[in-house]
Amino acid sequence: MSDGKKIIQIQKNIYDDNDRLAAEIKTELASKRISLINILGTPGCGKTTFLIGISKYLKDKKILVIEGDLESDIDTVKLNSLGIDSFQINTHGGCHLDAVMIEKALNSINDKDYDIIFIENVGNLICTNEYDLGETKRVLLTTVTEGSDKPYKYPYIFEKADAVVINKIDLLPYVQFDEDFFKKGIRHVNPTSPIFKLSSLRDEGTEPFVDWLKKGL
Amino acid sequence: MQVRAITKVTIVVGEDTGFMGDSIQFYFDRHAAYTIAAGAKLEIRFVRAKLRCPACGTLFERKRFEFACPDCGSDGVPSEIGKECYIENIEIEEEEKS
Numbered sequence: 001m002s003d004g005k006k007i008i009q010i011q012k013n014i015y016d017d018n019d020r021l022a023a024e025i026k027t028e029l030a031s032k033r034i035s036l037i038n039i040l041g042t043p044g045c046g047k048t049t050f051l052i053g054i055s056k057y058l059k060d061k062k063i064l065v066i067e068g069d070l071e072s073d074i075d076t077v078k079l080n081s082l083g084i085d086s087f088q089i090n091t092h093g094g095c096h097l098d099a100v101m102i103e104k105a106l107n108s109i110n111d112k113d114y115d116i117i118f119i120e121n122v123g124n125l126i127c128t129n130e131y132d133l134g135e136t137k138r139v140l141l142t143t144v145t146e147g148s149d150k151p152y153k154y155p156y157i158f159e160k161a162d163a164v165v166i167n168k169i170d171l172l173p174y175v176q177f178d179e180d181f182f183k184k185g186i187r188h189v190n191p192t193s194p195i196f197k198l199s200s201l202r203d204e205g206t207e208p209f210v211d212w213l214k215k216g217l
Numbered sequence: 218m219q220v221r222a223i224t225k226v227t228i229v230v231g232e233d234t235g236f237m238g239d240s241i242q243f244y245f246d247r248h249a250a251y252t253i254a255a256g257a258k259l260e261i262r263f264v265r266a267k268l269r270c271p272a273c274g275t276l277f278e279r280k281r282f283e284f285a286c287p288d289c290g291s292d293g294v295p296s297e298i299g300k301e302c303y304i305e306n307i308e309i310e311e312e313e314k315s
Binding site for chain 2: 007156159
């Protein structure tokens, strides 16, 4: 061009670098027959209790939990005290985990002989959804206490979930939760993923979820 | 090729990404400062999200609080349209050959 200007086509997704690394993680773990399960949900929805709950049904599997929190090692201390291997990532203010953090965590773990690695993501329904971590399955944990309008307000995270779990159903008598409305909202954005109802604290309804999980390993 | 300056960056942003034009501009200016992209014009191509009708295949923009397909009335499901987030191209100035 006479004015010395030139257009260069880029066509590169903003998440390209993350997604490429996530794909590498996925391939690497698949070759070792390790399943990576990304657990997402709000702060306080019971992700750690849920993991403790399902671990009782996974005695025949060697499992590890990668814990994502802004600060503290409260969850890893708790899991380790129960005999569940866990590894802490602190994001120091970051609102989500990304593939770089997962790769680094996987490289730091000496024993690679796991069947399932769970990732307990940072409690958040927005940013966590944008980052592929190389997971085999993505599980969204919700609760009856969050309100049945959540799929309408945060549709994107429901859209990408491979399974939606409604936790804390033991609290149903005490809260207003319109299950039909909630499920209708999920089906608008995600017509096929299974929806499970359970109470991790009371160990109610855990088995159907574990059966689904095991089928996908 | 020696690049003297990046004079324009065109990005494509879908409605469903949740990214706001003003915010992107703000951070672009901050990050571009003191680089060869300083002062570059940022052009944002905004893409409205569309649902796909599973019954008849129509792609449509949904009305607020509604999912119904305008052609057949079935409820639409999310499509890829509206999830874009990429740099389409950059305009550069080359170093003059000496």
